[in-house]
Amino acid sequence: MEETDAGSRVASQPGPDEAEAGAEQESELRPMEINLGPQHPSTHGVLRVVLELNGESVVSCTPHIGYLHTGMEKTIEHQRYQQAITIVDRMDYLSPMTNELGFVLAVEKLLGIEVPRRAQVIRIINAELSRIASHLVWLGTHAMDMGAMSVFFYCFRERELILDLWEAAAGQRMNPTYMRIGGLDGDVPDGWVEKARAFVEEFPTWVRDYYRLLDQNPLWVERLRGNCFLTVEDAIAHGITGPMLRGSGLALDLRKSAPYAGYEEYDFDVPVGERGDAFDRYMVRMREMEESRKIIAQALDRLEPGPVSVRDDKIVPPPKEEISRSMEALIYHFKLMTEGLKVPAGEVYLGIEGPKGEIGYYIVSDGSARPFRCRVRPPCFYNLQGLPLLVRGQLVADVVTAIGSTDIVLGEVDR
Amino acid sequence: MIDQAGQEAAIAAAVAAWPEGVRREEGIDMPVLIVQAPLIRPVCEELKRRGFDMLTDLTAVDWLPMGKVPRFEVVYHLFSTRGMWRVRLKAPVGEEDPVIDSLVPVWPGANWPEREVWDLFGIRFEGHPNLTRIMMPDDWEGFPLRKDYPLEGTERPAPIVRE
Numbered sequence: 001m002e003e004t005d006a007g008s009r010v011a012s013q014p015g016p017d018e019a020e021a022g023a024e025q026e027s028e029l030r031p032m033e034i035n036l037g038p039q040h041p042s043t044h045g046v047l048r049v050v051l052e053l054n055g056e057s058v059v060s061c062t063p064h065i066g067y068l069h070t071g072m073e074k075t076i077e078h079q080r081y082q083q084a085i086t087i088v089d090r091m092d093y094l095s096p097m098t099n100e101l102g103f104v105l106a107v108e109k110l111l112g113i114e115v116p117r118r119a120q121v122i123r124i125i126n127a128e129l130s131r132i133a134s135h136l137v138w139l140g141t142h143a144m145d146m147g148a149m150s151v152f153f154y155c156f157r158e159r160e161l162i163l164d165l166w167e168a169a170a171g172q173r174m175n176p177t178y179m180r181i182g183g184l185d186g187d188v189p190d191g192w193v194e195k196a197r198a199f200v201e202e203f204p205t206w207v208r209d210y211y212r213l214l215d216q217n218p219l220w221v222e223r224l225r226g227n228c229f230l231t232v233e234d235a236i237a238h239g240i241t242g243p244m245l246r247g248s249g250l251a252l253d254l255r256k257s258a259p260y261a262g263y264e265e266y267d268f269d270v271p272v273g274e275r276g277d278a279f280d281r282y283m284v285r286m287r288e289m290e291e292s293r294k295i296i297a298q299a300l301d302r303l304e305p306g307p308v309s310v311r312d313d314k315i316v317p318p319p320k321e322e323i324s325r326s327m328e329a330l331i332y333h334f335k336l337m338t339e340g341l342k343v344p345a346g347e348v349y350l351g352i353e354g355p356k357g358e359i360g361y362y363i364v365s366d367g368s369a370r371p372f373r374c375r376v377r378p379p380c381f382y383n384l385q386g387l388p389l390l391v392r393g394q395l396v397a398d399v400v401t402a403i404g405s406t407d408i409v410l411g412e413v414d415r
Numbered sequence: 416m417i418d419q420a421g422q423e424a425a426i427a428a429a430v431a432a433w434p435e436g437v438r439r440e441e442g443i444d445m446p447v448l449i450v451q452a453p454l455i456r457p458v459c460e461e462l463k464r465r466g467f468d469m470l471t472d473l474t475a476v477d478w479l480p481m482g483k484v485p486r487f488e489v490v491y492h493l494f495s496t497r498g499m500w501r502v503r504l505k506a507p508v509g510e511e512d513p514v515i516d517s518l519v520p521v522w523p524g525a526n527w528p529e530r531e532v533w534d535l536f537g538i539r540f541e542g543h544p545n546l547t548r549i550m551m552p553d554d555w556e557g558f559p560l561r562k563d564y565p566l567e568g569t570e571r572p573a574p575i576v577r578e
Contacts, residue, residue, distance in 0.1 A: 069550040071559055073535075078566050109444060236469050236496055238524035250496065257499045348444050349492055349503060351471065362490065364476055377472040377492070385527045414550060 031059050034396075038067050042145045042400040045410030049387070049399065056395050061388045065381075068414035076374040080340035081107055081181055084371065088361075089175040091376060092412040094137050097123075097130035097166075098354040100179040105260060106350040106361040107181045110343050111315065118306040119183040120262045125196065125299045126166070126178060127261075128292040132203075133162045134355035134407075135285045139210060142282070142404035146223050151213050158206050161199050168192055181341060182316040183309030193300060200297045207290060214282075224279040228390040228402040231276060238389070239382040242357025243288065244406065247273035247281035254353040261352070265302075266295045278405040285407070288355075315341055340369030356380050356407055376415060380408045422446075422500035425465035429458055445501040452489075452506045456516040459491070459504070463521060467493040467502060470518065473528035475508075475536045479562040486510040487538055491518075508538055517543040535560035 031052045037043035046067035052059040072091060076084045088103045089096040101123055108115065115123070140155030163173040169188045170176035178185050214220045230240070232248045245252055253270040255263040271287035273280025309316045313332035322329040345367035351360035357379030364373040383406050390402040426446055430437050436451040437458060450458050459470075471492040478486055491504040508515050517540035518525040529540045530549040537558035540546055548555060557564055 066548075066550040066552075074560055074564075074566060237522055239470055239472075239522070240524075252496055346443060348442070349472075349501070350444065358471065360472055360492070362472065362474060362492070366481065373476045375472070375474040375490075381527060382524060385524060 029054070036399060038064075042403060044141060044403065044408055047384075047403070047408070047410055047413075049403075051396060051399065053396055056397075058391045058394055058396060058399065061391045061399065063384055063387050065384070065410070065413050068410050070415070072415040073374055073376065076371055078370065080369050081343060081371065082341060084374065085180065086175065086177050088376065089177055090411065091378065091415055092134070092354065092356065092359070092380070092409045093174060094409055095130045095134035095355045096175050097126040097178065098134075098352065098359060100177065101127050101261065102350060102352040102354070102359050102361050104179045104181050105352065106348050106363050107343060109348045109350055110346055110363065110365055111181070112344075113182060113310055113312065113315065115183045115310060116307045118187075118304060119308040121299050121303050122184060122188060122308065123179055123261060124263065124266070125296050125303075126169070128295045128299070129162045129165060129196075131292045131355040132289050133159050135289050136162075138285060138355075138404075138407045139282075142407075143214065143220070145400050145404045146220055148214065148217060148220060151210060154206065154209060154213070158203070165192065165196055165199070168195070180309070180316070182312065183307075187308045193303060196296065197300055200293055200300065203293050204290070207286065210286070221279070223398075223401055224277065224282055224405070226275075226277055226279075227394060227398050228278040228405055229276050230386065230390055234386065234389050238386045240357070240386045241382065242354065242379055243281055243284045244357065244383050244386070246271065247284045248276035249273055254351060254358060260350070263295075266298050268292075268294050278401050281405045342367065342369050343371075351377065354379055356409070356412075357383055376412075378412045378415060380406075380410075380412045384408050384413055419500075421466060421498045422495070422502070425462060425467060425495075425500070426502055428465055429461050432461060433458065442503060445503055447503045447505060450504050450506045452508055452515045455489075455491075455504070455506045456518065456521065459493070459518055459521050462493055462502065462504075466495045466498055467500070469494040469496055470522040470524055471501070473518070473525055473532065475532045475538055475560075477536060477560065477562045484509075487513055487536065489515055489532065489538060513538040514541055515539075516541050517546075519543055534558070537561065 031054045034051050034053060036049040036051055038046040038048040048064040050062045050064065072087050076087050079087065085100055085103060088099045092099055136155040136159045140152035143151035166176045167173045169192060170178035170185055230244060230248050232250045235245045235248050249272050251270045251272045256270050268291045271284045273284050317333045317336050318329035323333050343365045345365050347364045349360060349362045351358045358377065359379050360377030362375040363371050366372040387402060387406060391399050429448065430439050433454055436454040438449040440447040440449065471494040474490050476488045476490060478488065485507040487508040489506045489508055493502050506515055515538060517529055527549060529543055530546060532538050533540060533546050534548040534550050535558055557569055
């Protein structure tokens, strides 16, 4: 990693025996190594970054990960397919619905089934709510790292409403496990659609508030504008996807370019940046929230009554009232609960556009009820790998900007 | 949108260049190339030149319970950001000396995923600039994602705490 104009930025204290040597020797001071994290508020969890500093400018940056490694891929190999959904939920815990969506779509591809229309629409609504929730946490914490405390409270106030919606639909706020193989856990309760619609209608005024809090804030603009550049070529070579890649100017969004789950029916734009600095990534995520709002509004209009699960007793347990009447339904229910759902042997890779980038699932099935191998392609893992590119030649304070604008969740990086 | 013809041309070129070492199969989601391990780097370079510019993911599968020989398979997912094509490469790797060429010279982004595969499967990547453990502690013994590694982990002595 090269350093740029290090000489002008050196600000170290001269040692006792160098005190006389004066200013001309300052540039020859040895670089200093410091640890950022793993217990540092701006590392969003347990990320440790070893920085080599020449004065205040970064000579090299080495992220160390693995502090949250819990062997989730190994655990999934020992769970049934339905149980595995609870585990993928906990990887990127800020955006559980997109994690679930990718996993269930991959398994459904192996099974060769397609979910009913109502389930598809509700899935899209929740995936987009998930994107908004994830971007809200990113915005709040990123602004807090930059010293703007109040944005955090506003963002969490709005995220709370999304969590309320999930709680009403799935019974859980954080790890809902709402999407199931073959459909959904259940239909949304009465009044849910109205609540979601109220959220969609109010949302633009809240976004206007965030812009008002930040866009005119000289500290925020100063620290983001012209800092932490990423070129499209570097991003592609490092497997960096999502808002990071789009912030650098490449309009690659899997919802648009390789649609899944019915996204081709919706009308939305893919915001891109121009210069690839931290400010562009901020604008991309902000505008993405508005695009998500547009998708949710369209989806709510398309919601028609109907079933929310496929009617296949070998995949989805039969309805409760049938179990008490039909012997066959009872047997299917019992078999699904004791043996689990058997997935035909084969392998599949399915990548979807998560809030942080492409989240992919590579599932190898041996025909049993448990995945033989389930690899999760974590967007944060690849995006974080590019951190040294962002802080090349920057000041130590910009490392915090770089981590914030990368938008990482260590639960997913380490799995 | 997805440009099928370009994808076919790129894959056909890779198969034609190494008729002995590259075999094509059809997956339910994308074309699959079975590549002999020593050829992985030239095949990837060729595919990259022909449009597969992103290494989406790199991982491995341990086939021990199925009794497959060779035991491991290193799996690559390539992606073209221009044509939106995908292809899956699978390179079989033996049990006695699990080693394959590193792709870091082709895609710098292969660095961490290769370290992860080394860490969790024990497959070495020849030519990797820094092949060290990434998820597990540096002094860990064993490779947790191998199928003969117990789910509940292995017995490990308590760390010595010096006063």
